[in-house]
Amino acid sequence: MNFSFEATWGESKPLEELTRLAEKRMSLMRETSYDAAVSTLINTLVSLRALTRRARPARKTKVIVEPVNQYVPSASKRGGKYQRCLRTRDGVHITGIRRLRWITNDMPYRDLHVYRVTPEHATVKPYLVVAPSAAVAEDFEQKCARHRKDNYGELAKTALGIAMAKLSTRNVPTKRFARISESQIAATAETREGDFVTIEARDMLDYAAAALPHGRSDINTALMRAANKTQGILVNFINKYGMRVFGPEANIGPTPFPEVLKRRKSA
Numbered sequence: 001m002n003f004s005f006e007a008t009w010g011e012s013k014p015l016e017e018l019t020r021l022a023e024k025r026m027s028l029m030r031e032t033s034y035d036a037a038v039s040t041l042i043n044t045l046v047s048l049r050a051l052t053r054r055a056r057p058a059r060k061t062k063v064i065v066e067p068v069n070q071y072v073p074s075a076s077k078r079g080g081k082y083q084r085c086l087r088t089r090d091g092v093h094i095t096g097i098r099r100l101r102w103i104t105n106d107m108p109y110r111d112l113h114v115y116r117v118t119p120e121h122a123t124v125k126p127y128l129v130v131a132p133s134a135a136v137a138e139d140f141e142q143k144c145a146r147h148r149k150d151n152y153g154e155l156a157k158t159a160l161g162i163a164m165a166k167l168s169t170r171n172v173p174t175k176r177f178a179r180i181s182e183s184q185i186a187a188t189a190e191t192r193e194g195d196f197v198t199i200e201a202r203d204m205l206d207y208a209a210a211a212l213p214h215g216r217s218d219i220n221t222a223l224m225r226a227a228n229k230t231q232g233i234l235v236n237f238i239n240k241y242g243m244r245v246f247g248p249e250a251n252i253g254p255t256p257f258p259e260v261l262k263r264r265k266s267a
Contacts, residue, residue, distance in 0.1 A: 014257070022040050043225075046164065061141075065141075069114075073086060074086065086100070104131075107132045112132060114130055117129050117140075167201060225257070231255055
């Protein structure tokens with residue numbers, strides 16, 4: 001039987017070990033190449049999920065605040081009432097601006113300015129803020145960012161959990177987020193060409209890798225831990241049925257990557 005394992009990131013040695021151990025699963029445990037591939041991928045995702053950080057609400061985000069000098073805060077009389085609005089320097093009333101926030105701090109219009117605020121994450125679109133200063137506009141976005149982190153701080157971890165749930169036949173609990181569907185967070189794909197099967201798991205976020213403490217090196221660590229776990233599964237399987245049953249095939253070697261073994265806390 002042919003089995004190959006390929007990942008977008010990672011060094012060759014962990015991938016070689018994952019391939020070797022997956023082939024052992026197929027020969028010893030009589031798994032199909034598909035089942036061995038899914039199990040290996042899920043073990044890798046489990047390790048990645050454990051390494052992924054939750055966003056810290058207290059950490060300041062990188063906010064870009066730029067003055068928008070072509071607009072001035074003003075008021076427009078409609079239906080006998082004055083409503084705040086933006087005008088051009090020529091006095092033309094601007095309409096149709098949806099993403100606009102007012103933080104006036106009870107200041108008169110002449111002391112207010114218009115700023116374009118660009119949040120740190122590209123998934124949050126830039127918007128306009130009317131405020132007394134750029135510092136006030138930035139402080140508003142920092143508060144919004146903390147609120148987003150409180151609500152969606154576990155999104156990167158959830159993306160991996162959703163990918164696992166899509167791959168596994170078991171019920172994997174994942175956190176639900178309002179106004180965000182699972183297809184917007186993670187996706188899996190399977191393609192078949194003859195005897196070859198390709199299984200892919202992908203997060204749909206643009207910052208999931210950044211949520212790893214050490215970036216790409218953590219992906220390599222996850223691959224090594226997945227290899228260690230597969231080796232442990234095989235050892236338990238062989239011990240259960242006895243080494244004599246499998247003969248030379250039972251020789252699967254020592255733990256491939258002892259340097260990434262999780263240390264248990266002493267009681």
